[in-house]
């Protein structure tokens with residue numbers, strides 16, 4: 001089986017979401033195909049939604065909206081990255097279920113947390129936050145692995 005696919009190809013990134021993912025301008029990403037304003041599932045998302053409208057000067061609002069454009073790009077990227085990570089961990093879950101291995105691997109987790117804390121320090125991110133975030137994800141992964149293991153055991157019964 002091949003390795004984990006790249007974020008874009010695996011997630012089926014359209015022109016609209018590529019625009020957001022990689023910060024391209026509309027003209028950079030434009031093609032002769034149908035011009036798509038939004039990504040595949042952005043629905044009626046309003047990037048200008050705010051409770052501050054009318055409360056702040058227009059120039060401040062404009063700057064806020066510009067920065068929020070970057071925040072939206074980053075959030076979209078995070079969703080695709082997390083989706084890709086969960087695809088990989090689901091594969092681990094099936095492997096563990098087939099070979100009757102425990103859902104969690106505390107030794108691996110300790111090494112990951114140690115590494116991520118150091119990476120966070122390098123990146124000027126709060127290491128305690130990085131640890132909490134990883135633990136949050138891992139606990140969800142373990143929940144998935146337990147479910148995979150149960151359904152695998154039920155099939156055998």
Ligand SMILES: C=C(O[C@@H]1C=C(C(=O)O)C=C[C@H]1O)C(=O)O
Pocket residue numbers: 089092103104105106108109112137138141142145
């Ligand atoms: C994905 C795995 O299963 C669990 C989840 C982990 C993770 O999300 O990184 C790490 C270790 C395990 O507790 C694994 O063992 O590699």
